[in-house]
Amino acid sequence: MNIPHLLSIIVFTPVVGIIVLLFVDGKKHKFIRWFSAIITLIVLILSFFVFKQFNFSESGVQLVEKGMWIPQFNIKYFLGVDGLSLPLFFLTALLSFLACVGSFGIKERVKEYFILYLLLVTGMLGVFVALDMVIFYIFWEVVLVPMYFLIGIWGGPKREYAAIKFFLYTLFGSVVMLLGILALYFTSNPHTFDMMEIIAQRATFTRNFQIIVWLAMFIGFAIKVPIFPFHTWLPDAHVEAPTPISVLLAGILLKMGGYGFLRLSFPMLPEASKYFATFFAILGFINIVYGALVAMAQKDLKKLIAYSSVSHMGYVLLGFASMTQMGYIGGVLQMFNHGIITGALFLLVGVIYDRAHTRDIYAFGGLGKTMPVYFGIMTFSCFASLGLPGLAGFVSEFLCLIGAFSVFKVIVIASASGMIITAAYFLWTLQRMFMGSENERWKDLPDMSGRELFTLIPLMILMLLIGVYPKIIVQVMKPTLNYLVGLMY
Amino acid sequence: MVDIDFSLLLPELILIGGAFFIIALDLIFRRRVTWLLLPVSVLIVAFAMYVAIDLAGTVASTVMNTFVVDTFSIVMKVIIMLATIFILMLTDGYKPLGNAHQGEFVGLILLASSAMCFMVSAGDMVMLYVAIEFTSIISYILVGYLRRNPLSIEAGIKYFLFGAVSSAIMLFGMSLLYVLTATTNLGGIVEGIMHGAVNPKIVLVSVSLFMVGLAFKMGAVPMHLWVPDVYQGAPTPITAYISVASKTAGVAAFLRIAFWFAPMLDVASGEWVNILSFVSMASMVLGTVIGILQNNLKRLLAYSAISHIGFIIIGVIVGQEVGMIAVVYYMVAYLFMTMGAFAIVIMVADATGGYELNDYVMLSKRKPSLALLMTIFLISLAGIPPTVGFFAKFYVFAAAIKQGYIMLAIVGVLASVVGLFMYARVLKAMYLDKNDEIMKKPFGAIPPPSWAVVGLCLLGTLIFGVYPKPIVEIARYCCNLFGG
Numbered sequence: 014m015n016i017p018h019l020l021s022i023i024v025f026t027p028v029v030g031i032i033v034l035l036f037v038d039g040k041k042h043k044f045i046r047w048f049s050a051i052i053t054l055i056v057l058i059l060s061f062f063v064f065k066q067f068n069f070s071e072s073g074v075q076l077v078e079k080g081m082w083i084p085q086f087n088i089k090y091f092l093g094v095d096g097l098s099l100p101l102f103f104l105t106a107l108l109s110f111l112a113c114v115g116s117f118g119i120k121e122r123v124k125e126y127f128i129l130y131l132l133l134v135t136g137m138l139g140v141f142v143a144l145d146m147v148i149f150y151i152f153w154e155v156v157l158v159p160m161y162f163l164i165g166i167w168g169g170p171k172r173e174y175a176a177i178k179f180f181l182y183t184l185f186g187s188v189v190m191l192l193g194i195l196a197l198y199f200t201s202n203p204h205t206f207d208m209m210e211i212i213a214q215r216a217t218f219t220r221n222f223q224i225i226v227w228l229a230m231f232i233g234f235a236i237k238v239p240i241f242p243f244h245t246w247l248p249d250a251h252v253e254a255p256t257p258i259s260v261l262l263a264g265i266l267l268k269m270g271g272y273g274f275l276r277l278s279f280p281m282l283p284e285a286s287k288y289f290a291t292f293f294a295i296l297g298f299i300n301i302v303y304g305a306l307v308a309m310a311q312k313d314l315k316k317l318i319a320y321s322s323v324s325h326m327g328y329v330l331l332g333f334a335s336m337t338q339m340g341y342i343g344g345v346l347q348m349f350n351h352g353i354i355t356g357a358l359f360l361l362v363g364v365i366y367d368r369a370h371t372r373d374i375y376a377f378g379g380l381g382k383t384m385p386v387y388f389g390i391m392t393f394s395c396f397a398s399l400g401l402p403g404l405a406g407f408v409s410e411f412l413c414l415i416g417a418f419s420v421f422k423v424i425v426i427a428s429a430s431g432m433i434i435t436a437a438y439f440l441w442t443l444q445r446m447f448m449g450s451e452n453e454r455w456k457d458l459p460d461m462s463g464r465e466l467f468t469l470i471p472l473m474i475l476m477l478l479i480g481v482y483p484k485i486i487v488q489v490m491k492p493t494l495n496y497l498v499g500l501m502y
Numbered sequence: 503m504v505d506i507d508f509s510l511l512l513p514e515l516i517l518i519g520g521a522f523f524i525i526a527l528d529l530i531f532r533r534r535v536t537w538l539l540l541p542v543s544v545l546i547v548a549f550a551m552y553v554a555i556d557l558a559g560t561v562a563s564t565v566m567n568t569f570v571v572d573t574f575s576i577v578m579k580v581i582i583m584l585a586t587i588f589i590l591m592l593t594d595g596y597k598p599l600g601n602a603h604q605g606e607f608v609g610l611i612l613l614a615s616s617a618m619c620f621m622v623s624a625g626d627m628v629m630l631y632v633a634i635e636f637t638s639i640i641s642y643i644l645v646g647y648l649r650r651n652p653l654s655i656e657a658g659i660k661y662f663l664f665g666a667v668s669s670a671i672m673l674f675g676m677s678l679l680y681v682l683t684a685t686t687n688l689g690g691i692v693e694g695i696m697h698g699a700v701n702p703k704i705v706l707v708s709v710s711l712f713m714v715g716l717a718f719k720m721g722a723v724p725m726h727l728w729v730p731d732v733y734q735g736a737p738t739p740i741t742a743y744i745s746v747a748s749k750t751a752g753v754a755a756f757l758r759i760a761f762w763f764a765p766m767l768d769v770a771s772g773e774w775v776n777i778l779s780f781v782s783m784a785s786m787v788l789g790t791v792i793g794i795l796q797n798n799l800k801r802l803l804a805y806s807a808i809s810h811i812g813f814i815i816i817g818v819i820v821g822q823e824v825g826m827i828a829v830v831y832y833m834v835a836y837l838f839m840t841m842g843a844f845a846i847v848i849m850v851a852d853a854t855g856g857y858e859l860n861d862y863v864m865l866s867k868r869k870p871s872l873a874l875l876m877t878i879f880l881i882s883l884a885g886i887p888p889t890v891g892f893f894a895k896f897y898v899f900a901a902a903i904k905q906g907y908i909m910l911a912i913v914g915v916l917a918s919v920v921g922l923f924m925y926a927r928v929l930k931a932m933y934l935d936k937n938d939e940i941m942k943k944p945f946g947a948i949p950p951p952s953w954a955v956v957g958l959c960l961l962g963t964l965i966f967g968v969y970p971k972p973i974v975e976i977a978r979y980c981c982n983l984f985g986g
């Protein structure tokens with residue numbers, strides 16, 4: 014059974030939820046929570062149908078929905094998925110649901126929270142299926158507004174600063190990107206915002222033009238990824254945001270940047286991308302090593318994980334810069350893995366923060382005895398993150414490094430040191446928190462609740478599954494990524 | 503005997519007649535009909551609007567080519583009249599005005615509207631000058647209407663002084679053009695300059711001086727100094743009126759002259775574009791940067807208005823079809839979002855008695871619907887999708903990029919980011935800030951006509967934000983059926 018307009022239905026289901034919620038009494042917290050969870054669950058279930066209708070052997074976009082929107086400017090309503098967007102689309106649906114369940118702990122202004130949350134979900138889903146650059150840009154921007162409020166209202170002590178910093182930083186990036194998009198539009202002939210058509214016309218763009226547009230888009234995407242030195246908004250936003258929002262920030266929003274590179278910059282501007290490839294790889298190296306070193310110096314657990322994100326996204330850059338099949342697969346897989354692993358880690362930070370009301374790593378000690386289940390899951394996730402073979406993180410980091418090694422030998426060897434630093438700070442963190450003498454203060458901390466386990470177990474299953482059998486996800490993206498690599502030459 | 507085609511002048515004549523009718527009604531029946539004045543005036547404007555729309559499609563001029571009717575002028579007149587209707591509805595809930603002299607107040611608004619319509623259609627320097635003076639003199643009175651409020655009087659006097667100086671400068675520019683070409687007709691001036699061997703520097707100087715008067719009406723830098731004080735001091739509905747209607751009229755006249763004069767200004771090569779680019783960039787940057795420092799909502803919206811004029815001028819600089827589409831779309835967007843924002847400012851001021859940012863603290867708790875609506879309008883003003891303000895900026899940037907005005911586009915982009923910060927301060931006050939004291943203050947009732955205005959503005963902001971096609975289509979008609 015094929016559902017027509019499936020992608021539109023998925024993307025706009027949360028909007029229906031928002032409209033219903035607007036008319037619900039704000040005091041019915043329980044109803045609002047469950048209703049939002051059900052909406053995101055519907056999104057998740059429908060995203061499984063996308064897999065069912067998706068042909069894994071095809072490289073082009075599928076489930077296409079295309080219609081004219083603003084004919085005078087040739088702006089189309091054009092949605093579709095391919096092997097690049099489908100894993101990220103699914104990741105969005107999954108994390109949206111889990112983080113929504115994780116949001117049940119929100120006590121203040123519940124109605125507003127879930128309305129903004131659902132708006133955020135629509136924006137994120139839309140970014141990954143939009144194939145017209147104007148629609149893409151609109152979804153990209155729609156993400157910003159709810160995020161500003163979600164951080165600004167429900168965040169930590171420095172929330173207002175973090176929220177406005179995030180808002181201004183990313184808006185700056187996206188408007189510069191808009192200029193790049195407009196330049197592409199007016200250079201293409203006939204003028205179009207259709208990504209596929211622009212890719213088809215890529216040979217007609219001159220080198221200098223490509224370089225200018227590439228840089229404009231680079232600013233937009235680099236801020237989102239974030240690439241050093243544009244990363245300074247990230248620690249603030251991640252640390253101040255409430256737990257479920259940190260999950261989405263790290264899990265989805267960072268992916269929007271990486272996705273943008275592979276969807277727009279690289280295939281549309283191949284010459285400029287090759288011109289900047291080494292530069293890109295060096296930035297990847299800086300991200301890996303700098304992120305890891307700064308993470309090691311952190312006392313705040315959440316900040317540590319925020320900086321580990323910077324480090325992990327470096328592998329994605331390295332993989333993309335290689336422009337090899339292996340590097341591309343590694344990069345996209347790394348984005349997916351980082352989504353589930355870091356999502357889990359942020360949820361875990363939330364678990365301990367809800368109980369102890371501190372995230373200071375040094376404040377803990379001997380937690381392994383009081384919270385054995387928590388200890389187990391934390392260890393599992395940290396190992397996945399540091400790249401233990403058999404778990405998800407290893408596969409993708411390995412692929413990124415192997416893919417890039419054929420092109421940038423020195424940079425890859427230098428970057429590999431990042432893996433050691435990563436292992437060091439995660440192991441050290443586990444040691445400081447869970448080993449050693451038991452701290453009297455935390456003696457009565459309860460172990461994990463059923464709801465918390467419910468949000469974490471699916472992520473753990475995925476980590477293990479991808480770790481031992483990566484083909485399950487690689488087969489989805491392989492034809493498309495092969496095709497995208499082919500576009501570069 | 504001058505041949506006059508009255509059918510083309512009908513909308514303006516209806517407005518003038520309506521104004522006198524309202525004033526007469528008030529004079530004769532006094533207090534007994536006060537309640538009737540606003541509904542009747544709304545009907546009059548609506549009727550004039552209907553007549554104006556009925557003229558759509560004609561391209562003609564009358565009264566010896568001094569009055570031009572084309573699709574562009576009709577669209578601009580519709581915007582002005584819609585703004586007038588909104589203002590009249592908002593006046594109903596505006597308490598400081600009371601019931602005193604309502605007939606005069608409403609009558610003056612109708613007269614001002616007709617003057618603005620003349621300004622939009624002016625095809626001759628004399629007509630333009632008279633229309634601008636007509637608009638200005640009524641505006642001075644309206645701005646200073648709250649006679650017991652010193653701020654209002656100050657605003658009125660300031661507006662008057664600035665207006666008088668700028669119209670004198672404009673007159674000087676006009677007289678130079680007359681000396682050069684021996685005609686006051688705008689079309690004739692272009693012909694005279696093109697055919698005579700005139701020093702391009704003199705043309706440039708005289709046109710620049712001429713445009714000063716319009717820059718004053720639009721509130722563009724460097725003629726912006728009156729804007730914040732007048733916006734703050736004027737009765738708020740009049741602030742909104744000046745901000746939307748008067749500005750639309752100014753932009754319309756400005757665009758018409760810039761488009762008509764384009765061939766003769768090409769003689770002065772890039773100089774004219776440089777001057778306009780400076781005005782545009784200075785308006786965008788100054789409006790947003792200084793706007794950040796404002797704590798009074800009316801002043802904040804004043805600086806926001808200055809920055810928006812900068813964006814609109816980009817469209818005028820670019821010219822051609824893309825530029826025209828950008829300007830027309832921007833004016834439509836500007837009508838809905840600015841009017842919506844001002845409507846809420848009026849409501850909040852009526853309910854709490856203040857225009858300061860502090861009065862907006864915790865509005866999300868005290869009146870969630872108002873806070874949500876204000877958020878939508880502010881987001882639209884900041885140019886974030888899916889609102890009409892996004893497409894307004896989008897078309898402006900598109901126009902700039904298309905014709906290679908990269909510098910303008912970049913400054914525009916930076917100004918949008920700074921602008922967001924300006925608007926985010928209001929969002930922060932409404933949603934993020936906490937103040938337990940303010941929760942105890944009562945929140946007054948809101949009159950239904952104000953809700954209607956906000957509702958219409960909301961519809962305009964959202965519908966044209968996701969479905970901009972009709973406006974773009976209309977804007978293209980404006981370009982195809984542009985007189986001259």
